[in-house]
Amino acid sequence: MRNNIEAIRVAFRLGVEKRPPTADEREELGRYAGFGGLKCILNDAKELADAAKWSKSDIELFAPTVELRRLIHDYSKSDKEFAAYMDSLKASVLTAFYTPSPVIGAIADSLKSNGIEVNSFLEPSAGQGAFVDSFLQRYPGAETLAFEKDLLTGKILSALHPSISTEIKGFEKIDPDFEGYFDVAASNIPFGDFAVADPRYATSKEIAYRQSTKAIHNYFFLKSLDSVHEGGIVAFIASQGVMNAASPFVRMEMMRRADLVGAFRLPNNTFSDNAGTDAGSDLIILQKHTNKKALSADEEFFIQSIVDRETKAPNNKYFVAFPQNVICTEAKVGTDQFGKPAIIYKHEGGVDGIAADIRKALDESLKLRLNLD
Incomplete structure (x- = not known):
């Protein structure tokens, strides 16, 4: 989860700054592994009260899920774009299993x-x-x-x-x-x-x-x-x-x-x-x-x-x-x-x-x- 968040942050930053990644940034991007093993991002995570609905096994991922949503929201040009990113991400949970x-x-x-x-x-x-x-x-x-x-x-x-x-x-x-x-x-x-x-x-x-x-x-x-x-x-x-x-x-x-x-x-x-x-x-x-x-x-x-x-x-x-x-x-x-x-x-x-x-x-x-x- 942490690797995925950092990779998404780098990708957004590069998009804004319109430049290729540095060697360190390439490494961070390369650690992205998709959300196939992280079904928790399908749960509600808009506010603190949502944590009550999370299972014990997933609760440690509640704060990073909130952080992920905020990161995508901050870089989205509109609510429509934010919704498109989130929908796309949620759809990928069912199919994205990365090969070693x-x-x-x-x-x-x-x-x-x-x-x-x-x-x-x-x-x-x-x-x-x-x-x-x-x-x-x-x-x-x-x-x-x-x-x-x-x-x-x-x-x-x-x-x-x-x-x-x-x-x-x-x-x-x-x-x-x-x-x-x-x-x-x-x-x-x-x-x-x-x-x-x-x-x-x-x-x-x-x-x-x-x-x-x-x-x-x-x-x-x-x-x-x-x-x-x-x-x-x-x-x-x-x-x-x-x-x-x-x-x-x-x-x-x-x-x-x-x-x-x-x-x-x-x-x-x-x-x-x-x-x-x-x-x-x-x-x-x-x-x-x-x-x-x-x-x-x-x-x-x-x-x-x-x-x-x-x-x-x-x-x-x-x-x-x-x-x-x-x-x-x-x-x-x-x-x-x-x-x-x-x-x-x-x-x-x-x-x-x-x-x-x-x-x-x-x-x-x-x-x-x-x-x-």
């Missing part, structure tokens, strides 16, 4: 060492730009387009990355000219069953396009496959809902339009330190291949979600076939954030151990399945 940089580094390193060139890079849900940082370190000078819907996070992204094109709006607003343009799209895409307003997809003849607008993570996959060129790569961290969902429609469409380079189930503690969430997630890597004639055995598995008879936990046949792609040191039956049965995966090596194992598994998949031609 060693994990992103493992993905970018693996792509680079396996011969992938990146001259144009798309980040459709950029946060403060952790994926942008990682990829630009390895591919300096790559033309980069980043989208961030949250107004405050967008300010921080712009301040940290003056050399890239930043769009502070939803990915669905991408210019149609960018269709088939990018070499690589990589991101940790929003989690949750949010609908997306994309008239072109919503009225499409293709059922999968129409279905995808109902769940934001499915939409991001199909829209990004549209945005990369033939042979281009889409590498997304997404909720387990993509691979575990009962309906196969969107997975079928993904496999119809791309080759599956690899899928990896990440441990539930991947985001614990960075974003305060234990949400289950997968890393899915696709290579665009329109008009393909047949599916591989791996891709047939990927389409099929299953429910374990004993544990009642959902899974995907792909992980049954490739247990080595489940990145964990222990697995036990538990419940997800909605109280439904789920397998909870843990990695005792923490973020660095997770990143090392992802790198190893990813290298194997890329060597086997990436088509460099």
